[in-house]
Amino acid sequence: MSSKSEKIMARIGVYAFLVIAAAFFLMPFYVMIVTSLKTMDEIRVTSIFAVPSAPTLEAWITAWQSACTGLKCNGLSVGFLNSVLIMVPATVLSILLGAVTGYALSFWRPRGAGIIFGVLIVAAFIPYQVFIYPLVRMLSQVGLYNSLAGIVAIHVIFGMPIMVLLFRNYYAGLPRDLFSAARVDGGGFWVIFVRLILPLSPPILIVAVILQSTHIWNDFLFGLVFAGSDNQPMTVLLNNIVNSTQGEKAYNVNMAATILTAAVPLIIYLASGRWFVRGIAAGAVKG
Amino acid sequence: MAKFSGTRAHVYLAMMPVWIIVLVALVGSTIWTFVISLTSSKLLPVYKFNFFHQYELLLKLPAWQVAVSNLIVFGLLFIAICLVFGFIMAIMMDQRIRGEALFRTIFLYPYAMSFVVTGLVWQWVLNPGFGIQAAVRGLGFETFTFDWIVQPKRAIYVLVLAAVWQGSGLVMAILLAGLRGVDEDLWKATRIDGIAKWRVYPSIVLPIIAPMAATATVLLAVSVVKAYDLVVALTGGGPGNATEVPAKFVMENLFARQNIALANAGAIMMLVAVVAILVPMYYARRYSAQKAGA
The missing domain is CATH 1.20.5 (Single alpha-helices involved in coiled-coils or other helix-helix interfaces)
Structure with a gap:
């Protein structure tokens, strides 16, 4: 009892x-x-x-179209558009590059694979401040500093460690006989990738899309340094709106703006459910 | 044969972008940053070397010392609380509860959001004039005080609170995956021996999921060294310099104070800190893997 x-x-x-x-x-x-x-x-x-x-909903409308950062009062909508313009190409490119590199590393044993793998693993942990100044100089040299292409390139660069590890680990788990058979049939590098490997990749592609799109959307540091004032992502604009010292604080507008900025990753999170946890687990494996 | 070499050429072509990223953007930048840290550069890089002079300056600089000691206090508290709280949450989630998916979703959603969002929300909730303090006073507790965000000696704990809110769900998810991997026979054995459940978790289960706890610890520790967005959004480093951190110090010296050699020396010190976290972990893992293999 x-x-x-x-x-x-x-x-x-x-x-x-x-x-x-x-x-x-x-x-x-x-x-x-x-x-x-x-x-x-x-x-x-x-x-x-x-x-x-x-x-x-007044505060929401103000946050979206007329909240001020300094002298500009165009609201967060500009930042939303910028974030989309950054997120879509950066997500697609980093996943493509990560998939091709992971495929090459797993099946083709290119020279220097160990070096690439080692550097990427270490780089996943290094504070971004270590790379920032030289990258600013390099991007200015090629005219990409403060541009949309520049910020996309930065996201692709820093997406590489996690993307390559993710795809390499996934492809290493596929049966090697499939690949050998395709080789015997005379398949080349790209043919095998497109016809054999990509059709086997949807689970890992979903995880990669969830990881990259939320990471890139939530980024603040790179957007602040590399995007330039015309391409500021939503997070940077949000911080400018809320933490600007001018005028009386409109807390209702600030909170509406904060929810709007959180909305995209939250929707991705809620819609993806277990996939999100799987992505975290995949990301955690790198430790 | 010709076809084979053609295919090899495609492999090299496919590897080109990642080689450029690795050699130029990652290794090249790190070396460049280190080289600049050895010079006396201010606004632009000048290659007049005075070797470790910037490091000497940096280590003597009160602003840097404050940033480092803030980071240590923040880091230790954040990691300890996240691990304990995350472990307890994982244990509770492991009790065959109803609504597990719902609780998981609730515990983990802050992790899906930007640090900027987390910082701004907590800035509002902890606002002394409107937030929790004002709400409790409004209930009749006129002397209730919870104004840590404006108290130089307490503001660092506000940073810990917001960071735990964002990160402890991740620890829960990692440790719960570990708990689910624990052999059912072990539970049967402890039940037969009559060992209380609350003793089995810390003394028997915890050592088994130690690798997961180690992974979580490394992830948290690295995020501590990187801490920047959250500080900027939540406190801006204030009040005074109560919540300044090294990453913010480096950014300010790079872009606002035009002191790039000093800033890069700070960045290299951050790199050293991360290496100091990772190398012992790496060897501990190799050692335990060898032991397991032997």
Whole structure:
């Protein structure tokens, strides 16, 4: 009897812990939402936890089209577009390059494979500050500093370590006999890649798309340094809007802007479910 | 034969981009950064070498010392709390609970968001005039104080709080995967021996999932050294210099103070810190792998 009631108590303890932990994780998100739906007058007099008395999307509209950074008042929409223009080509290119390189490393044993692999693994851990200044100089030399192509190139460069490791590990797990048979049939490098390897790749391609698109969208440092003022991604613009010291702070607009910036990776996260966890696991393997 | 060499040419062609990235962008930049750190460059690189002079300056500079000690306090607390909290969450998730997928989604969603978002949300929640402090005071507790974000001696803990919120779900996910890999027979054996569950986890299960815990620790430690976005968004390094960190010091000396030799010396010091984290890990792994193999 006592053992049974102990068991019930233990169950209650487990759920109590989980619910309290969930409340800790959800609280900031809840506060963000309710703040973004209030007017500034209401924010001044009510608790941050209070439900808005007359929810309004005004702050969202301001955040999207007319929030100010310094003298420019075009809202976050510009940053959203820039982030899309950066994310799409950078994701596609880094995955393509990672897949081809991983394929070459796994099946063709090119010379210097060990060097490439070693450098990429180490580079995955090195703080970006180590590379930044020389890369600024190199990109200025070729006229790509402060340009869309430049920031895309930077994302492709720093996507390489994780992408190559991801694809190499996946391809190393495919049966080698398939590849040998294709070689005997006279398949060349690209033919085997396109006809045999790519059709076997969708699971790892999905993981790669999730990893790269969220990483690139969430980047702040590279966007700040390399994109230039015309191509600032959403994260940089968001920080400028919220942390700009001019004028009175519009907390409702700030929170609406923050949710808007978080929306794309959150949607990717919620839609991908277990795939996201798998991507994290794949990323963690590099440790 | 001709066809074979043609195929080889395609392999070389395919490897060209990654060779350029590895040799120029990664290795080349690192060497260049190191070379500049040995000079007296200010706004532009000048190759007048005074060897480790910048490092001497850097190590004596109060701003750098503060940044390093902030990072150590932040890093130790962040890693310790993430590991303990993540481990407890993983254990709770492992109790055949209902709604596991929902809890997993909730614990992990902050990890999907940008550090900038995390920083700005917590800046708002902890705002002394409007945030938690004001809300609790509004309930009638007039003297309630939770204004760490504006207290120079407490602001670093705010950084820890926000970082734990973002990162502990990841630790949970990694350790939960480890727990799921623990042999069911082991659980049966401990049940037959009558060992209480709460003792099995720390004393028997934890050593088994130690490699996962080590992976999580390395990931967290490396993210500590890289810490930049979160600081910029949450506190801007303030109040005063209470939350300044090395990555921010390097960025400011590169782009605002035009002190590139000093900045690059700082970047190389960050690199040294990462190597100091990774090398012992690498050898520990090799050692345990050898032991397992023997």
